[in-house]
Amino acid sequence: MGTLRVVWPFVGRARELEDVMSALTGPNGKGAALVGPAGVGKTRLADEVVARLEKTGFTVRRCYATVATSSIPFGALAAMLPADMRTANPLGRAVEHLLAEPQPLAIVVDDAHLLDDASIGMLHHVIRQELARVLVTSRPGERTELWQEGLLRRYALGVLSRAESDELLERALDGPVDSRSSTLLWSGSAGNPLYLRELVVSGRALGSLRAINGIWSWHGAIELGGRLGELVQENLGRLEPSHRLALELLAYSEPVELDLLASLVREEALDDLETRALIQVESSGRRTVVRLGHPLYGSLLRATCPALRAQAHQRALAAGLEATGARRREDLMRIATWRLDGGSPISLDLLAAAAEQAWAARDVTLAERLCRAAVDAGGLERVGHVFGEVLMYGRAPHEAEATLADVMSGALSAADLSRLGATRSLNLYFGLGDADAAAAVLDSVDVPGLPADLRDWLWVVRILQAAERGPVAPVLESSYRQMAPHLSIFLRRIRATCFLNAGRYREVDEEIDACEAEAAALALDDEPSAWPNSSTPRMRCFALAFSGRLSEAESLALKMDDTSFDELDITGTTSLYSLLSFCARMRGHGSHALRLAREACPRTADNHLIFDTIGLASLAASAALCGDTGLAADALARAEQARRPAWRLTGTTVSLARSWVVAAAGDVRAAADAAMAAADECAELGMHSCEAMALHDAARFGVDTSLRLAALTSTMDDAMTSAYAAHATALAHASPTVLEATATDFLRLGATLYAAEALASAARLHRTQGNVRAASQASARQALLMRDFDGVRTPALRVDGLTHLTRRQVEVARLATSGLTNQQIAEKLHTSKRTVDNHLHAIYGVLGVTGRDELRTVLGPP
Template structure:
């Protein structure tokens, strides 16, 4: 049996409905596979533990036409024909009491069984729990006899927790996203995906982490379940569903033009399709993602092509007005075997690249190349190849295209792409600048001239001083290109550690994009990534994590796209700040390049993140290896992004036990960052140096004059308190770090405070700080830092921390005992021990010492 996860509130509600005075019972109502029976299992186990006699039965299609068929096992063999209902009630009332009757699939009950349950409930002979599908046999709850509890799918967090508990180990982020997308939170589908994935080897464990390899295949029991939920389909219904399987989400108007209206009504009634609002449109989706997988797998090839030709023709007939319409038409024409013009392929490829659908962009580019249109799509194809980790191939392709007969405008457009590839793909700043100079000729249209300025400034932002480049971002440009320059300005501000201004620039870019007239512009993920980093580094950990996860869920199909992998670095950083070492290391591993070859610019960030996470977890060997790879991946063209590497180096040295060298390396990293105006990296490195024992308080305090974010202020306060050996200030700094979500730094500040109090002879204050530290660290795992390795700290036990936390939340000793499934006397003893360790006399003082729960 799979673990019981994510239904704690529902379980308590149902138990209350079955055990409270004047309550009759409950009805769990929801579609198949959402876990109604699993919850009923937990309820039965709890009821039996409290001495309630439980009678359980299962309604089926076979028993639905037999009087008392589903309940036969609990009824007497000598049912009198004159009054069978009375005999059934008499038998059950004479049995063990209190009595609870649990019925699975109550929508299949016969009328006699429904009548018996009515009588038992109304006369108080039994409490009743039923599970049922929505919309069927609603008498028991519509008449007020039972409390109705709608039962839906698991949330994403619940699904992830269930996966980890079922597999007894962590699941990589991409695989958990894939399984969440495939199951849509349906626990039964999730379980069958796991079972089938393990059986065929698609889901396997590597280095302690589970991951899914390849696409989801519907086979075995999983395919049977999906087919069972689809049921028998009339030809018109199947036709509509197959069209939807190749197009969802699709406009209701388009789908309705291709199928019978009555079929759509029937399918919506059966919950096989969903009709939703999306902006100004009404769109249709399949009732579950796995329906599409099954329908596509079972649709004959010729019919599939016919469907896609029909979809393309239908959309073209509507005018193809939306941004993504050309991509859809081109895809359907390619898959449907229809003729497709080079003009359409080129336009669709540009749209796909703008939407960051890398897979589709590459496919459309290759189709255009096959049709002899390399010069038409070269500027897109070059970017696709670069981000597909083939910058050498991109350079060869673009160089070849640029030798052909091209106009100056076309040459400059291709030259800009080639220069970007040379700079960001191959790390050759000189060659990139030379190509830009060659194509920047007199007479170019204004928009192309401005675009070349944007490209040149973006490249300079990676290897020139931040202030110099920042000044050049104020050049006047055409409105639609000003957005690109403002993004470069945001990047400079991010390097400079001016995080609030980064968010202001991103806000401006988003607003300007909307003002240019696009009804639903594609989000710019570069802007969103910069916002993530600014939030994380500026002390808004929870917001950064939330935004990064939102982006991840949107982009997980294209996580090989350069730049989106940096989301792992944000998430790993947030996990490090929370003291979640294993999670930080797992995320950093997922985000780092897996194979050797041409390193790209974001690889330096990913590998530096891996080195830092491994160092935090005390894995010196892995930290050294990741740092060596990061050093090798650095290019002079990427000097500013490469500053993450020396910042990580100090932590690798600390993980190897050389704290003096780590301190020296941190100061050196701060100096290198300062030389380029990378004050964000400088502040981090100075704070690390302070944690390693160097007084950097004056430099950090000076930085707060231009970096007004709360994290840098907390860095300065922490360094100052350490330099002045001020344990009380360290305690206050810990509170500031906790407010920012930087739990790791809070624990270190408290550890230092405890050590200083003890050195200064204040044992009680030392114990209090140490206890606060233990409370802060209750969720830490695999965390190794010099401050937390200090000896002589007085910690509460894990159970004492738990009791103390519950006590500060306002629970009585009896309530704590019930929550922890122990006795009140044990809780009394724990609290007495806690008071002794901390030198306090009661809960008020305890709350003062530990802080609110």
């Protein structure tokens, strides 16, 4: 990876840059004021403006106001004024000196809110007399004369958006940043570019921010130190004792109810802090809550708060919340946490209840901490069922097994044993891949006399494991059983998964709709855990993608990624990023697919869980598509190591990836054999969705799979499987015109890679059959499709002799088909009409067409 640049990239202020340049160089412009809080990039934008001004011929004089110069007449401007300033008429002498400067002249002043009165007066005169163009940066609310009087055009600068922050981060690091880390840095900086820069600098210096497998990742908590700590302390300023008390209480509780905080500090202090923007008061549902003005304030306050005082704060918060009755669901978690951190006594009942609430809220870290505290207090039996599930999610399936076995060895009722046994069986199956042990545990706790709900829950666990063993059809039949509504939802989820695997995508949607309707009717706040059930929205994403609705799948997946998952939701993270990587591969975006696949992979080589096989297989396939044979082979080997015999259906993703890893190494015949083996494996399990993909891959590697794919279309009526079958049939019959029609079908679905491959095959066949014009036309369409491809390599695209248009010819051709005249094209491309005429003449010759109508027919709609 590249080294961190001294000057960070300029990101996210393009519109402001153009507006400020217009205010400085336009015919009626006098200057501009960049106004915003510290760290939002005022000086960085001024740097860009200065660079542009100098390129346009301006003489730029830049000065910096400081606290030290604020009481000295002309103190900040001294560097640009004459040494022999006359005391009788200093302003006149200063203006006289400026007029001697090379023209045009621009004066740039940083931190103008610290200017002395004499300097302000001089700038007034310069601006009014139009002796120079003036640009200043300033904090809001201070020394506003320059823009409030209409002398300068004011531009308010706020924080960067999330997208702008991510772009700045990745450009500064010269590489991609994983989503968890970019979210952490976005939250820590709150869009403030200066804070982001210092976080990156300190993170790299401390080793918290480092690149692994080409992806930058943050490790551990954010720690304030060095320049970053100084900046945050500077923004906090000098604090009165009452103000510090309020901020420290917030640092250990935010967001916290205004009523609770007001019961512990003076209201006047809160008013002052809100006025200074050190706290934010906002509505949250029916409550009014208070937050710190910036996330890093909390980090600094916690780091500098003495230990005994911190404990006292947390005891006070716990007592204050208890005094209100602790009516909200999350209140027990907060009280338990504050009591633990405050060193005050805490009952086992409170720990157990808080642990259950933390787990229901999927706060894995807090749930584990509360469980361990309960175990230390001798309450293993009270929290054993929660602790086991927490350890599964925390990548500690062996510890989960030991813990659950320990709990179950005690004197427990049959009902308690059955609950714990269900959890233990899930861990044994999906965490450790031990199907026999998982079944034995279920058999041991499935005894006569259990309540109906528990009997049904054990049945759900059996069906869930059977759905992973396969085949699909028997599981579908077994899953139709009457049981309590809250458990029936789990059976619907299992059926939806089976329909997805069977390629019955309409029934997936129907089952998910029914599942979500039942859950809404029950108003379930939490459910018995059925780890690792995929949530219904994730299954809907896969059904959309597999059936050829790529854009809808990507849109839903990105929406879920923004709102649903934390860093420990391994099933969600792996599934979503694997799906997005799959879609990117279909579109020919190889590098993007590889990046997404890296996100889906486990960050550790230890304790691989079932979904790790999906992430590693996705990485292997994406690396192979990009031609990175080393990474592809390594990822495939790790996927094979992670795979367990019990995980038969999930393991097919490894088999599907294997053929592409072999193909990337150059052995297309062996790749075809691997694809056919994967297709047979999927067929045996009734996984027709993956069988269709494998058969299509085999066809792309040269095997005639047209009859098997055509047979699948009788039960799979989705557009993508039909396109697979048409592609395989056209290849088998060596029909270039059908291949071109298939390309159109793939393009309509968004599968641009397959469309380009079909056109490549059509061009080759046309050329073999002596139809040079048709070959050139197909080849040109292929070139247009591939203009946005990124690092993609497949056997079908590695053919020599294709006739391609140049990149500029592609641009001209596309603009011509959009209806623009040659003159309009020339203006858009900043070239001459004659050059456009020559390009179009060359394009017509390559494609064998005589005009725009034929060009539009050949290339399709723009």
